[in-house]
Amino acid sequence: MRVEFRYDETTPEGRQISSWLALQVNKSEAIRNLILAAMNSSSMERRIILAMEQAIDRKVRGLVTSSQVVLDDSEDAELAAKLDEMF
Amino acid sequence: MFVSGLDIGYGYTKAVSGEKNTIFPSVIGDAPEIAYHSDLVSSRGHCTKYTVDSKSWFVGDDALLQSKQQVSPFARERVDSETLDVLLCAALNALGVGSGEQVVLVTGLPVSWYTDRPRLAKRLLGHKLFQVDGEWRHFHVHDVAVVPQPFGAFFRSILGPAGHIVNSLLARGRVAVVDVGMYTTDYALSDGLTYVEKGSGSIPLAMSSVYDLMAREIKQQWGLEMSPHQVDRACRSGEIRIRGQSHAVQQLLESALDQVWDSLQGKAFELWGDGLDLDAVVVAGGGAAYFGSRLEAMYPQVTRANGNGDPGLANCEGFYRYAVRKFGSYGKLP
Numbered sequence A: 001m002r003v004e005f006r007y008d009e010t011t012p013e014g015r016q017i018s019s020w021l022a023l024q025v026n027k028s029e030a031i032r033n034l035i036l037a038a039m040n041s042s043s044m045e046r047r048i049i050l051a052m053e054q055a056i057d058r059k060v061r062g063l064v065t066s067s068q069v070v071l072d073d074s075e076d077a078e079l080a081a082k083l084d085e086m087f
Numbered sequence B: 001m002f003v004s005g006l007d008i009g010y011g012y013t014k015a016v017s018g019e020k021n022t023i024f025p026s027v028i029g030d031a032p033e034i035a036y037h038s039d040l041v042s043s044r045g046h047c048t049k050y051t052v053d054s055k056s057w058f059v060g061d062d063a064l065l066q067s068k069q070q071v072s073p074f075a076r077e078r079v080d081s082e083t084l085d086v087l088l089c090a091a092l093n094a095l096g097v098g099s100g101e102q103v104v105l106v107t108g109l110p111v112s113w114y115t116d117r118p119r120l121a122k123r124l125l126g127h128k129l130f131q132v133d134g135e136w137r138h139f140h141v142h143d144v145a146v147v148p149q150p151f152g153a154f155f156r157s158i159l160g161p162a163g164h165i166v167n168s169l170l171a172r173g174r175v176a177v178v179d180v181g182m183y184t185t186d187y188a189l190s191d192g193l194t195y196v197e198k199g200s201g202s203i204p205l206a207m208s209s210v211y212d213l214m215a216r217e218i219k220q221q222w223g224l225e226m227s228p229h230q231v232d233r234a235c236r237s238g239e240i241r242i243r244g245q246s247h248a249v250q251q252l253l254e255s256a257l258d259q260v261w262d263s264l265q266g267k268a269f270e271l272w273g274d275g276l277d278l279d280a281v282v283v284a285g286g287g288a289a290y291f292g293s294r295l296e297a298m299y300p301q302v303t304r305a306n307g308n309g310d311p312g313l314a315n316c317e318g319f320y321r322y323a324v325r326k327f328g329s330y331g332k333l334p
Helices: A012-023 A027-038 A044-056 A077-084 B061-066 B076-080 B082-095 B111-124 B151-158 B168-172 B207-222 B228-237 B250-272 B288-298 B311-327
Strands: A002-005 A069-072 B002-008 B012-017 B020-025 B028-030 B050-052 B055-059 B101-109 B126-132 B135-148 B174-180 B185-191 B201-203 B239-242 B245-248 B280-284 B302-304
Touching: A012 A044, A027 A044, A044 A069, A077 B168, A077 B311, B002 B082, B002 B311, B012 B082, B012 B311, B020 B061, B020 B082, B020 B311, B028 B061, B028 B082, B050 B082, B055 B061, B055 B082, B082 B111, B082 B126, B082 B135, B101 B111, B101 B151, B101 B311, B111 B135, B111 B185, B111 B201, B135 B151, B135 B311, B151 B168, B151 B174, B151 B185, B151 B280, B151 B311, B174 B250, B174 B288, B185 B250, B201 B250, B207 B228, B207 B239, B207 B250, B228 B239, B250 B288, B280 B288, B280 B311, B288 B302, B288 B311
Parallel strands: B002 B101, B101 B135, B174 B280, B280 B302
Antiparallel strands: A002 A069, B002 B012, B012 B020, B028 B055, B050 B055, B050 B126, B126 B135, B174 B185, B185 B201, B239 B245
């Protein structure tokens, strides 16, 4: 699964997301932590949005919209093949 | 086709299928006729009797409560014992397996006994005929996959409910798993989805060691003898009651955890050192709730396999997700 965060830096919301990501020492680590925080839910997209909102600013609600989070359900073929041969 | 993840541990039997799960003590015992059933206390008013191969048993909490002779699947012979058959039937029955249904299973074995997997698979496969309170039921275990126990927690971390890889970063990474069970603690290492033997192993120390130490202290202080399951319950409730008086057990628990932790962290260090090259350390098992913070102090990259869920079910949830993947096409099972 691939997760994309889309944001428009010309909007205040987009700038807030962008500045939050810039503050992270390691951007991919920050996104990985968001995904880990969001994983244990049937509605993963909603949880990612909430995790991201909390990470950016706990006081702000509704900052991140689902259009800014795009889930791609396709698997990495190489990883999938390796997993299927594991046991 | 009925798909299930099954974890018949020393302490507890766990099984998962879809949204359903069951967890009960891995104990069976003789099933005497109970002369009086209270209508007022429904959860204790009736004990379910399982009959397998003409022998009748109570299972789990019913056995702990009512059976004079209790049997647990101790030690390595559990893969070949009739206890295993009874626990299997009880677990799948609790999940609602249909009579006559075909079943596919993923289950686990401690890392150091993983060579026993053909024996375990052979025991689980085939037709299972049993009675529940005198009513005949049967199912057929069509296929079984046996994986090293801690890989259940790893699968829980990387697979979604439909068996997709949902965490590619973790799947690609160098990930250690610690599974603190009742009688064994299992360690496993996956490097880009390759099982690393030299980074994996088991030690026969886990929550039962903690409970033994506590039971000894309780016996010494108050003269009360307690079984591991009774101490387990006391730890969950935070107290023991002696002659109607409540006594907190937190201090006893912490002291016992400290003693057992020395060995647990020693094994982790032997396998993974200070863990600088590990992307994540996944913790699972019933003992994760007790040792999680200690592990986190040792390896800050610790992550719980199933988040805020019951860590005792994490392996089993992972077995189920792997079963959906392995035996069906992302949930579209025959």
